[in-house]
Amino acid sequence: MLIGYARVSTEEQSLDLQMDALEKAGCEQIYSDQLSANKTQRPGLAEAQSHLRQGDVLVVWKLDRLGRSVNRLIELVENLAKQGIQFRSLTDRIDTTTPPGRFFFHMMASLAQMERELIAERTKAGLEAARQRGRLVGRNRMMTPSKIQSAKQRLDSGMSSREVARNLGVSIPTLYRWVPASSR
Secondary structure, three states: OEEEEEEEOOOOOOOHHHHHHHHHOOOOEEEEEEOOOOOOOOHHHHHHHHHOOOOOEEEEOOHHHOOOOHHHHHHHHHHHHHOOOEEEEOOOOEEOOOHHHHHHHHHHHHHHHHHHHHHHHHHHHHHHHHHHOOOOOOOOOOOOHHHHHHHHHHHHOOOOHHHHHHHHOOOHHHHHHHOOHHHO
């Protein structure tokens, strides 16, 4: 079964062009959203996915109707493929029901994976360079030396761990990590 999904970014935009193309392509059911692709909760897409079964094809008018980021698109299509569901984009001429369509999509996925790995590699190199220059990397520690000293004093005076953590603005596990019971 062909199941269509259409999306426009605002209420002022019309779904007509996409709906007509999806109907012409033979979609038996069409679901839609009128909201930005940046929104993580898209009820129309969720409903379309809930109706898809093995052997079905999710059809969109254009790739960007499904998502803005390549990584998000690839993740979505790969999740569909794991369920035995194919994907088709009408204007981009991507159709994973055909060998060339699958090849093209796998090429896109490989490029996206390479991009993720290069970003991770550059991030690691940047952090290491900062460390070598003596810069502190990462987020600031919640427990400063003065907070640790204050926590020890308060705990020694009989204040409960919960009160000490609340007064210092940290969680109880953070307090215990920096001031273990065995050190008092």
